Amino acid sequence: MDLEDVIGYTLRIGVIISVALIAAGVVLLVVRPPAPHMLQQLSNPRSLINTSLVSPAQVLSGSAGLNGMDVILLGLIVLIATPVLRVAIGIVQFARERNYIYVIITSIVLFNLFFAIFIIPILLK
Amino acid sequence: MLDALLLFAVLALTSLAAGFMGSLTGLGGATFLVPIYVLFLGIPIQYAAGASLISTIATSSGAGSAYVRDRVTNVRIGMSLEIATTSGSIVGSLTAAWVYAHNLQHAIYIVFAVVLLGSIYTQITRSKYELPKPMPPDRWTKWLQLHGRYYDPALGREVDYHGVRWWLGELIMFAAGVISGLLGIGSGALKVLGMDWAMNLPMKVSTTTSNFMIGVTAATGSSIYWFFGYIQPFFAAATAIGVLAGSFVGSKVLLRLRNVTIRYIFMAILAILGVQMLLRGLGLYP
Numbered sequence: 001m002d003l004e005d006v007i008g009y010t011l012r013i014g015v016i017i018s019v020a021l022i023a024a025g026v027v028l029l030v031v032r033p034p035a036p037h038m039l040q041q042l043s044n045p046r047s048l049i050n051t052s053l054v055s056p057a058q059v060l061s062g063s064a065g066l067n068g069m070d071v072i073l074l075g076l077i078v079l080i081a082t083p084v085l086r087v088a089i090g091i092v093q094f095a096r097e098r099n100y101i102y103v104i105i106t107s108i109v110l111f112n113l114f115f116a117i118f119i120i121p122i123l124l125k
Numbered sequence: 126m127l128d129a130l131l132l133f134a135v136l137a138l139t140s141l142a143a144g145f146m147g148s149l150t151g152l153g154g155a156t157f158l159v160p161i162y163v164l165f166l167g168i169p170i171q172y173a174a175g176a177s178l179i180s181t182i183a184t185s186s187g188a189g190s191a192y193v194r195d196r197v198t199n200v201r202i203g204m205s206l207e208i209a210t211t212s213g214s215i216v217g218s219l220t221a222a223w224v225y226a227h228n229l230q231h232a233i234y235i236v237f238a239v240v241l242l243g244s245i246y247t248q249i250t251r252s253k254y255e256l257p258k259p260m261p262p263d264r265w266t267k268w269l270q271l272h273g274r275y276y277d278p279a280l281g282r283e284v285d286y287h288g289v290r291w292w293l294g295e296l297i298m299f300a301a302g303v304i305s306g307l308l309g310i311g312s313g314a315l316k317v318l319g320m321d322w323a324m325n326l327p328m329k330v331s332t333t334t335s336n337f338m339i340g341v342t343a344a345t346g347s348s349i350y351w352f353f354g355y356i357q358p359f360f361a362a363a364t365a366i367g368v369l370a371g372s373f374v375g376s377k378v379l380l381r382l383r384n385v386t387i388r389y390i391f392m393a394i395l396a397i398l399g400v401q402m403l404l405r406g407l408g409l410y411p
Contacts, residue, residue, distance in 0.1 A: 069359075080179075102270075109204060
């Protein structure tokens, strides 16, 4: 199996896991709401519940406790992480081909992603 | 509880239709979705943009797994242009956050209207030729190895190609990234323009490579949207599932559908949404 196939599988598995988590989260939300009126609050168009309130650490612990909203958010995190992983595999791929200029180019792209994910929240906090 | 489930169903079905139209036009589901959410479902534009941007990652990865297998996507060209789209997306998302913080949503409506109406133009002038007229390679072609080959089943042969004017492509991609972050769409139309027109690449290569790039660009913007709280989990869940299903159906139909009328219907929808967004932006729409 060459790396192109690895990339194809990464994308597919990433999407499948994330859709499964999102769907499971919605079911959990309906079957056992984490708090009373949670669904009403979530289904109000001007709902105040959004991602600015939850940290990734909370998402993990909440998902372990089968909190529907956190399971949905975990699915969204997997979705965002899939292209990041794909870029990281790209660096390995170019390094194997000894295509150094593209190792540098792909590293810059990965840096931009990390900048948006980790550094901007720290800078703006 | 019933209200919540009904809303979920409405959002998922709307997203399914948007994903379907987005896949057939090559514009991506978000282009249709954001205006429909804002104009007809009364969802604040931040949440509409957040849900849409997340959904473009799903379609990009979903379609990408098939394209990679066919080996049409040019990973080198895509990656070299991603430097510009990811940088643009950071600038665009931060600009969006600034705009929302200052209650200048109207500006977003107007920019969105321009993009919608501009997309009609790209639909009309869509290249009639499968392959571009060859242009001599320039220094970028050699330096960044902007060449490739793929098997084209329509032509029944291997096609060799190379890209030129990388700097121009890079500039257009930066703009595409800014638009993507600002409006929460994939801005595939601008990406294809950058590769088709600026870099003189065959349409098949630019379409599939653009699809690959959209996921990485949207992942950049989404993480900034996450931080600012533009992602509402319930809306994003319905949207991601709906758009993914819609674009999957669209991609299956696309192979069989060679209908011109349906293109006109989509253009009419784009025009209606564009005019309404413009009116809303100018404060003339209730």
